[in-house]
Amino acid sequence: MLDAAALRGRLNGVRDRIARAADRSGRDPASVRLIAVSKTFPIEFIRAAADSGQTEFGENKVQEGLGKIQQTLSLLSLRWHLIGHLQHNKARKAATAFHIIHSIDSASLLQKVDEAAAAAGRPVEVLIQVDLAREPTKHGAPADAVPAIVELAASCRAVRLTGLMTLPPAADDPADARPHFAALRDLRDRLVAGGAEPLMLAELSMGMSHDFEVAVEEGATMVRVGSAIFGDRGAM
Numbered sequence: 637m638l639d640a641a642a643l644r645g646r647l648n649g650v651r652d653r654i655a656r657a658a659d660r661s662g663r664d665p666a667s668v669r670l671i672a673v674s675k676t677f678p679i680e681f682i683r684a685a686a687d688s689g690q691t692e693f694g695e696n697k698v699q700e701g702l703g704k705i706q707q708t709l710s711l712l713s714l715r716w717h718l719i720g721h722l723q724h725n726k727a728r729k730a731a732t733a734f735h736i737i738h739s740i741d742s743a744s745l746l747q748k749v750d751e752a753a754a755a756a757g758r759p760v761e762v763l764i765q766v767d768l769a770r771e772p773t774k775h776g777a778p779a780d781a782v783p784a785i786v787e788l789a790a791s792c793r794a795v796r797l798t799g800l801m802t803l804p805p806a807a808d809d810p811a812d813a814r815p816h817f818a819a820l821r822d823l824r825d826r827l828v829a830g831g832a833e834p835l836m837l838a839e840l841s842m843g844m845s846h847d848f849e850v851a852v853e854e855g856a857t858m859v860r861v862g863s864a865i866f867g868d869r870g871a872m
């Protein structure tokens with residue numbers, strides 16, 4: 637059941653916490669974008685968040701995201717982020733609807749998305765998902781594969797690379813995520829020092845409901861927050 641007032645309260649609470657974490661670390665709060673992760677939640681939750689001024693939404697599955705994008709076309713200012721793993725055979729569909737894809741994890745996937753975006757005549761922004769912990773179950777490119785993907789992105793026609801994304805191993809203590817967030821920032825800084833175009837690596841997508849403040853302290857420019865805004869997904 638949607639309680640729009642409670643949702644608005646949680647959304648504003650998350651915004652306040654982002655602003656305070658930015659202040660603490662000497663950053664401009666406006667340099668951090670909040671992506672509201674609406675996966676599993678129905679359209680009325682998205683409308684309620686949009687009514688409270690939220691414009692950026694994240695989904696982790698292509699099909700579910702496409703449905704929601706279709707159903708909210710009248711809300712013209714919304715921007716949709718694909719934050720979950722993207723299979724090659726769904727690259728075309730994803731490139732026709734999402735604005736930003738966070739989960740590019742290989743040169744071949746980047747190429748597929750670029751071809752699809754060019755064919756659709758539509759610019760798509762992408763981030764490279766980096767697997768820093770090297771967990772067997774995780775998606776993402778190993779850090780040593782990132783330079784080649786960045787290089788390929790420089791020659792893409794319709795796709796614009798703007799940064800890196802990571803998803804650290806699940807941990808009870810948010811502080812456990814800090815070294816992973818710092819490692820993503822360090823990787824970015826090393827790539828730029830090595831000659832990569834800074835605008836291609838400006839964004840760091842990191843931090844979720846339980847650790848977004850730590851991520852902001854470590855330089856996140858996009859935080860992907862679901863349950864702290866929409867509530868417990870298990871309860872849906």
Ligand SMILES: *Cc1c(COP(=O)(O)O)cnc(C)c1O
Nearest residue numbers: 673696719844845860861862863
């Ligand atoms: C679900 C999801 C999130 C948000 O998770 P919460 O804990 O609900 O904030 C962020 N990033 C990715 C990749 C996700 O799949």
